[in-house]
Amino acid sequence: MQDFQVTDNVGQDRMRNFSIISHVDHGKSTLSDRILELTGAVDPRHMREQYLDSMDIERERGITIKAQNVRVKWKNYVLHLIDTPGHVDFGYEVSRSLAACEGVILLVDASQGIQAQTLANCYLAIDHDLEIVVALNKIDLPAADPIRCASEIEQVLGLSSTQILSISAKTGRGVPELLDAVIERIPAPKGDEKAPLQALIFDSYFDQYRGVISSVRVVNGELRSGSKLRFLQAKVTHDLEEVGVRTPDPVAVKKLGPGEVGYIIANVRDVGEARSGETVSNADNPALAALPGYRQPKPMVYCGIYPIDGDEFPDLREALLKLKLNDASVTYEPETSGALGFGFRCGFLGLLHMEIVRERLEREFNLSLIATSPSVEYSVTLKNGTVKVVDNPNDLPQSHEVDAIEEPLLKATIITPSTYTGVIMELCQSRRGELVKMEYLSPERVELIYKIPLAEVVVDFFDALKSRTKGYASLDYEPAGNQSASLVKVDVLINGVTVDAFSTIVHKAKAEDYGRKMTTKLKELIPRQLFDVPIQSAINGRIVSRETVKARRKDVIAKCYGGDISRKRKLLEKQKEGKKRMKSIGRVEVPQEAFIAALKLED
């Protein structure tokens, strides 16, 4: 065997590009770690767990958010392992990563079998015409049932069980054979090195010293250091400052040829110009067409984000600006709330994305934030025929102007032990889900497919599913168009004044329930005032529930003599200080904490 460096261009025949796809927790990061070790890319002494997950949040949550890639040597070949984000919110990013591969390792936990994301990811790979190498993981665990899993895979996915490998990513058992299978079964790239350059960007992030660093896969032509690059979708031109490969440490190279995967640094200041799916070409000889599959990321979920301390508004703006450099899929626009002050209406790819962004804002920028309940994007047809897109309940036109409202739908796939079928059906029905398909994967396991409004999923559907099925059910979803629905806006009024932060769009059948819940909650949270304070909820201006915070009747320091004065003055000063931090809703003073608590409580 001829000796060569990992950075050498060995030619497309000796190159393999692949991803590992799996359900969450089925061992993807562990397998990546083993591959890095086994191929000598990372010295075992420098090994740390989840090597490719660089953000703290990724390690803590066990979810890959950013796609990574690494170039390793195995026997006589160069392998590019492309790590994909591990959550449905990032489905588009996953699809771009897969577009950079010729094949995948489908990793399945041998004790759990096929889960919802196994299916979703497998279908995605099939859509991309990728070769699928199936590996059953964790076969060393006592609960492993490789025979059942293999037959499930054969039956459900139509993949021959004779070709399924058994491994333990943890101990490394079976991993060399798996890499051999990658070489044998995954086809080599077949790019045209003479053609004009077409390179696919499948991830970008912002580095404060070097600007945007993008992961690329060269499809045709050559990426040469020092050349002028044309970004075909963003329609911008940049000088290529550095091109390199990750081994996993970045190593600059002179050029990348067809089939090769690496990174580029091209003096780009905004990740929005180098989004996943972008095609990079040469400025002086650009390719005629961009690679297929590009699309602008479109937010699915919205919420208002406000600093708890109003003085932090400029800091929040600054933080969002910086975060956006790294995550082009977040959208934000300033908005004002009577209750919460100045903040931003933010759009996210999904619920997890929303949580992650919020957590990063709080953690990396040291902010204390309050978020309003998540909302989706409604399409509102007015009586005069115009269509308005509404992502903030407060922008919903008056009911008499509205002809119809459409809401986004999801196709949700749930895989569950059959014992939980009943509780899941109940849950989905209560969330206005419509059963599309029910199929037994095996006598013990069922696949349920529902059409369900996104708005019903964004609040706490996943948590409810987990708790009702003790975590055994898995969920995957994808957008499935819009449907028209009887939706109404519920307002909450404190002493006759509508509190914008609590307004919500809900289905008519659930509106009164939501209203009642909010009035009951707020009754507990709003301190008693000098006068009776009615708390009401209203649907289209009609009051549907009412509670009263009774006026204070007594608040007095009864005894006030020589020894009491200092202590009681301090008490009053403290109360005065607390009063300053209250927000006025009309004549009513409400502590910020009450808003936070009311927005936090669910169910």
Added chain:
Amino acid sequence: MTFSNKTQHIDKYVECLKREIQTLKDHKFHSVYFGGGTPSFIGEERIMEILAVLDLSETVEVSVEFHPNHIGNRVLKNLKSSGVSRISLGLQSVDELVVASLGRTPHTKSYEKLSYEIKEAEFKSWSVDLILGARSESDLAWRTNLERFLENPSPHVSGYLLTVENGTPLYLDKDRYPIEETLFKRYFDLDSVLTGLGYEWNEISNWSIPGHQCIHNENYWSQGNYIGVGAGAHSHLDGTRWSNTVSVEKYISHISERKSAKAREEVLDMNSRAFEKNWLLLRKPDGVPLDAFQKADLLASEGLIEVDSGTAILTVKGRVLSSLVSQYLI
């Protein structure tokens, strides 16, 4: 203040009190007040001892607070003869059931007997403390008890709304917590009955027949200067407030070593002093200047203050909500 029930210990403590008083030789006192449970505990003879070391040449009022069970003809006579001008009786209620439900020692004498003895001793003035809003006292019982008190009324009355303080036995017993609505009613009742009988309200919890105000307490509410002696005693001099150690042992050891017993001191800044002044003034019929308030309109429209030529005075409703009203002071 608590200390172990040993005569020797009390002697030591009284020695220290006298010694602390002697350090104040340069001061002339307008009024003197023996407050809390200490006077009953140390007894009238020691009070007389202490009075003897005080220069009373410019003193117009000497008050002593006493528990009903320590009142007697001889005690009263001795106090009177040593210069005491005013007795404050810590009665709580004429009704023994109410007294017991408040966790207090049962009275050994009826109110009728107590008031008779005090009147016989012919002090310049005297006062009774009442607690309003005990759970055990029904509306009817309250009316009966109030009428019984008013058959032999003291010219000065302190009426305190029952307050649940952390650390007291009541705090642990939610069933005995006063009901806000009841407290509100009791206060209104007492105020209207006393006002009808010619009493004036001196301060949120105090009413008196004209000429019977407690001069000593009035000084507290006008942010005046005062010096407290003894363990845990508080003092105020032109914006500096301080207090002695609350530990009797420490107090005794400090004073015996001729050291100060001061444990805490606070110098009030301009803002705190101004707020304190207005907050205290607001407790009295004098009221505060209207411009010391934020949202005076709201307070007036809610019937909490009455405005009279630029001065805001608490209404009866405002008095029971005075802490809330105080928060609107600038």
